[in-house]
Structures are given as structure tokens and as C-alpha cells.
Amino acid sequence: MSNVRYKLHPVSAFINFMKSLKELIIPFLVIFGVNIFREGGISAMFNEGWVGLLPLIIGLAVVLMSLVIGIVKWKRFVYWFEDGELRIEYGLFVKKKRYIPFERIQSLNYTEGIFHRPFDLVKVKVETAGSSKAGEAEAELTAIKRADADRIETEMEKAKYPAVPAMGPHEAVTETAEESAAPQKKELKTLYRMSMKELLILATTSGGIGVVISAVGVFLSQFSELIPYEAIYEEVMLFLRFGYLIVALAVFAGLLVAWVISVILTLLANYQFTIQVDDDHIYITRGLLEKKKVSVPFKRIQGIKVSRNPLRELFGYGVVTVESAGGSMGAKDEKIRLFPLVKTADMLPVLRELFPDMEFEPELTKAPKRSVHFYYRLDFIWMLPVIGALGYYFYPYGLLSLLIVPPVIAVGIWQHRTAGYALTGKQLTMEFRGFSKHTFYAWKKRVQAVNVSQTYFQRKRELASIQATIKSGMLGYTARLTYMEKDDASRILEWYQPSPRRIKQKDQPE
Amino acid sequence: MDNQPKNRISRKGLTVWRLYGIIETIILALLAIGAGVLTYFLDWPVWLYAVYAGIVVLFAFLFIYLFPKIRWQRWRYEVREQEIELQHGLFIVKRTLVPMVRVQHVDTEQGPILRRYDLAEITISTAATTHTIPALITSEADELRGMISALARVAEDDV
Numbered sequence: 001m002s003n004v005r006y007k008l009h010p011v012s013a014f015i016n017f018m019k020s021l022k023e024l025i026i027p028f029l030v031i032f033g034v035n036i037f038r039e040g041g042i043s044a045m046f047n048e049g050w051v052g053l054l055p056l057i058i059g060l061a062v063v064l065m066s067l068v069i070g071i072v073k074w075k076r077f078v079y080w081f082e083d084g085e086l087r088i089e090y091g092l093f094v095k096k097k098r099y100i101p102f103e104r105i106q107s108l109n110y111t112e113g114i115f116h117r118p119f120d121l122v123k124v125k126v127e128t129a130g131s132s133k134a135g136e137a138e139a140e141l142t143a144i145k146r147a148d149a150d151r152i153e154t155e156m157e158k159a160k161y162p163a164v165p166a167m168g169p170h171e172a173v174t175e176t177a178e179e180s181a182a183p184q185k186k187e188l189k190t191l192y193r194m195s196m197k198e199l200l201i202l203a204t205t206s207g208g209i210g211v212v213i214s215a216v217g218v219f220l221s222q223f224s225e226l227i228p229y230e231a232i233y234e235e236v237m238l239f240l241r242f243g244y245l246i247v248a249l250a251v252f253a254g255l256l257v258a259w260v261i262s263v264i265l266t267l268l269a270n271y272q273f274t275i276q277v278d279d280d281h282i283y284i285t286r287g288l289l290e291k292k293k294v295s296v297p298f299k300r301i302q303g304i305k306v307s308r309n310p311l312r313e314l315f316g317y318g319v320v321t322v323e324s325a326g327g328s329m330g331a332k333d334e335k336i337r338l339f340p341l342v343k344t345a346d347m348l349p350v351l352r353e354l355f356p357d358m359e360f361e362p363e364l365t366k367a368p369k370r371s372v373h374f375y376y377r378l379d380f381i382w383m384l385p386v387i388g389a390l391g392y393y394f395y396p397y398g399l400l401s402l403l404i405v406p407p408v409i410a411v412g413i414w415q416h417r418t419a420g421y422a423l424t425g426k427q428l429t430m431e432f433r434g435f436s437k438h439t440f441y442a443w444k445k446r447v448q449a450v451n452v453s454q455t456y457f458q459r460k461r462e463l464a465s466i467q468a469t470i471k472s473g474m475l476g477y478t479a480r481l482t483y484m485e486k487d488d489a490s491r492i493l494e495w496y497q498p499s500p501r502r503i504k505q506k507d508q509p510e
Numbered sequence: 511m512d513n514q515p516k517n518r519i520s521r522k523g524l525t526v527w528r529l530y531g532i533i534e535t536i537i538l539a540l541l542a543i544g545a546g547v548l549t550y551f552l553d554w555p556v557w558l559y560a561v562y563a564g565i566v567v568l569f570a571f572l573f574i575y576l577f578p579k580i581r582w583q584r585w586r587y588e589v590r591e592q593e594i595e596l597q598h599g600l601f602i603v604k605r606t607l608v609p610m611v612r613v614q615h616v617d618t619e620q621g622p623i624l625r626r627y628d629l630a631e632i633t634i635s636t637a638a639t640t641h642t643i644p645a646l647i648t649s650e651a652d653e654l655r656g657m658i659s660a661l662a663r664v665a666e667d668d669v
Binding site: 325448449450451452453454455456459469470471472475476477493496497498 | 592593599601602603604605606607608609610611612636637638639641
């Protein structure tokens, strides 16, 4: 074997350093922040001789230390390929070795940060099924040349498809020969590229509701002039209106700033969002400043979720999330978003191409009519006391809280109208709504457990709630349909049950 | 939906739950006594004593008598060749179906109280969920554990 030990690019020392600096910011702010409030402020630090400068000295020492640590970490880090494994040796004081068999590697995810760009480097995250800590990859190569990253991939292909006898003991041949030795490596096919228009819509609608609400607040505060009893409470109202306006404006301004920031962040993160596929992986590339490439093996995909918030639903847009087992990506909010935002019409062909065995628009069996009041009945438990208390203590304005009742009921009815499921062969589809509408698709073989529950009241009305759990990330994702027909629940149980039911009406094993 | 799983958990499980209920009631009673002492020394209204006593009695009735009884009556399980079916719940009756091929591992566990009654609880884990059968005779639990792990072979389409 050619056991060439590869090092990371020197830039990674710098990146390590920056990373630890980032973590130091908060403690530093605390230390110096405290000093500002001390007698004499910051300047006092320089008047007290070396004792006053102590925090500064310590700070500098810490910064220097982290620089040295960054360099040593880079010096110590080596990786090589041996016996079909990716082997890594690293560690500051304690030398650690980590051997990862290539077959166990699920995916290599690439990130290009701003420091990587000028040198054409990438950060590589190696993902396995059971990454040791949630949210952390099994191994991370801070910065390596693109060619080196490609080499890891070819080595991996070689280990996975060992055949090809032509490869003798002379492994250290040229790259091109290796490439041809792994013919399984398929051409990438680009399925979808996000348009600028969609990107803009995504950015502007993602945090939009708060802004809308506060805009309404400002509008309403202007409106209070029209309320007739102003004359009676003139002074009070004047103050109220004034205070109200300022608060509303401040909130609005704050939200606007937050929104603009979130728009910019979303734009940067999702710039040039592209989906590509080869035989066994989906590759998602995105980002402007920090370019990320995530790969998801088809094998690991457990289910698909399409979410549409009301605003986007209105315009026919949706978000598609892929629930994939294991890996660190699922642990953060960085769920694997297959489409951050897409028109339903554009999404379906791509989804069909990706998952040919999946039916994306099956006919849903809806929740029965009689279950509709279940959807808002429980809300009265908290609404009645709240309204009662408000109405009593803040009479008469408190009674305005009654206005909350119709929207709550409307949402309940809306949820009821959305709820539905479909069983199509080996696939379970569930559609439900909290406020956003979610459509959940899962293969039968991926469902970990099915759960049917009935409360006392549901039993009386022959209703039942159904939930199905699939594995997602390190944990599970549970889709839940409430207040469905009891017979539908039985049907799902029966569909899910591997062996025929005990009362053998059908002896179809599946 | 209508045909329940056929096995019940051990009758002794009911006794253990009652025991838990008694322990909880004792703790609550201690709290109530504490409140009573406060009431005495701080001259709070006398009817508070009745409230404390009432709460303790009600709690005792619910957690020693009623809830364990309903829970025990409702708890059913069945381990078949290809799946495990569970039913439990106090107010909400839950039915769970776990295919054997999804089972990743089985644990049995025994606390001091359970051991005294020769009981064990058995926990079935899939990749994403865990399910517990709370009180089985130890030998039965061991047998079941062996059976489940024998039946739960690695399937082709595992996660």
C-alpha cells in the first residue's frame, strides 16, 4: 500500500486560530465589559501599572496561545489510506487515531468558507451512520486541496468496488488510471437549479410574518383615532396612543432590521442552490461566501416532508425536507432541505425522478366530518379562563379577548380540512397542519413504529389518532394525524402489520 | 383495532404500582403535614386542614386504587413472529405496532422493588423509538427477551 501521509493545507492552522478566537469573543467581552464599569473606565487600566494591565496581558497570552495551538493542531494532523480505511491521526497533547472503514462512510460533505476560496481548498466532513456526538461529524479535515478531496473520493470508490483486477500492487499510479479503474463513478446529473426569483422569494418570505404583524400594529394604532369614546378618556388615550405608537414603531423597526438581516443571510446561504444526483447519492450545493456541498445517500433516506406555510401555500410554493438516518446534519436545524423553496409544479417532476417508486399526489382519505369540533374543543380549556380573567379584570376592554375565539375555531376547522392520509402499496402519506401544511411521505419499510391512540371521547365517537415514526438524524421524526376515523386507524395498523391479522379475512401476507 | 393483544402483564405488576402509589401518597402526606404545621403556627384559616386531608385522600384513592387498576386492566402485549403489539394507557388508549425487523435491541431492567416481586421491565428499542413493557415475571421477561432478539434478525432493508 502506498501509505503516503497527507497533511492539511497550512491555512487550516489559521482557520483553527480563527475558530478559537470566535469562541473567545464572549469571555473577552465579559472581562472588558466589566472593566468599563469599573471606576475610571478603561483608561484606569493604564494608570495602575502592570496590575491594571493584567487583564490585557492575560488576553494577549490567550490569543497567542490559541495561535500556537492552532499551528500545533495543524502540524499534528495527518491522514492516509490503508487497508480500505481512512486513517487519521491528530491531537494536541494526547495523540488520537481514528480509523474509518470506507464502507462505513456515508457521505463526504464539503464546505468552502471565505478562507478556503483563495487557495481553492475545501473543508471535508466525513459522515458515518453513528457519529459519536450529535451535531458532529465523525471526522473533519479542516482544509485540503480540492484534488486531495477528489483523491479521498476515488480511494473510497476503490474500496467500495474492489474488483477490477487490473489494479495490481502498483497502486500509486496516476490519478487518471484510478479514475478509469472506478467506472462506477457516475456522471453527475443536475436536476434542479434554484432561480434568482425563487431565491428572492425564499429570502423575503422566510421570516415575514412578524413584520406583517407589527405593520398591522402600527396601522391599528393610527386607527384608534376613529374610536368614539376617545373624548371620555382623552388624556388617557392620548398617552396610550402615543406610547402605543412609539412601541409599535420601535417593534416594527426592530423586526424590519431583523428581517433584512435574515433576508441577507438566507440569500448568502442559499445562493446557487443546486441539486445533482448520481447513482447512489444526491448532492446539494449552495452558498455564496461559504459554499457547501452536502451529499445524501439514497439508501439512508427515510422519508420526505413537504411543508407549506400559509403565505407560501397561497402562491403554490413549498419546502421539501428529506429525513435521512444518521449523520450530523440532521441534528442541527440544518435539516437536509432538498428544496428550500420551490413551486409545486417544478418540484414534482424532480421528486418523481429522484424517487420513482414514490407516489406524490395520492388521493387522500380525509378526517371524518364529525371530528371537526375535536380540533378546537381543547383550545377552550385555556381560552375560557384567559378570556374570563381578562374580561373580569380589564372590563370592558378585556372582553375584546373574545375576538380570539373565531380565529382559533377557524384554524381548527382548517386543520380538520387538511388532515388526511393515503396508503398506496408500500407507501404511507400523511397530510396535516399545525399552521403550516405538512405532507409527509414514507416508505413502509422505513417506518419504525406505528402508534394508534384513543382518548375516552375519541372512543365514544369512534375516532382515533395515528402516528408513524421514522428515523431521522440521530433520533426519530413522528408524523401525527389526530381524530381520524377509527376504521382508518385499523386500516393503517393492518397495512403496517407484517403478518396477516389474526382473524384471517385476507391471507395476503403483505 | 378491536381485537386486543392477548397477553396481560403480571398481576404482581398491579401490586407494585399500588406500592408506588403508596410511596407517592406518603410523600404527599408529609408535605400536607408540613403545610398543616405552617397553618397552625401562622394562624391560617382552619378549613385548610380539611383541604389538605381531602387532597391526600383523593390522591390516595386515585393513585393507589383507581389508576393502577385501570392501567393494569388496559395493559396488553403480544409478541408474534413478525411483530410486537402493545396496548396501554390510562385515559388515552395507545396501540403500538413494532415489526420485528425494526427491533434493534432488547433490554430488561429490574429495580429493587421489582426485584423483590421477581419482576422485570423489558425495553424494546428500534432505531428511532423505545417501547417498555413495565412488569413481567423475570423468567418470562428473560424468555421474551431471548425470543425477541432471536426473531429480530437483521433485515435487508434495515436503516
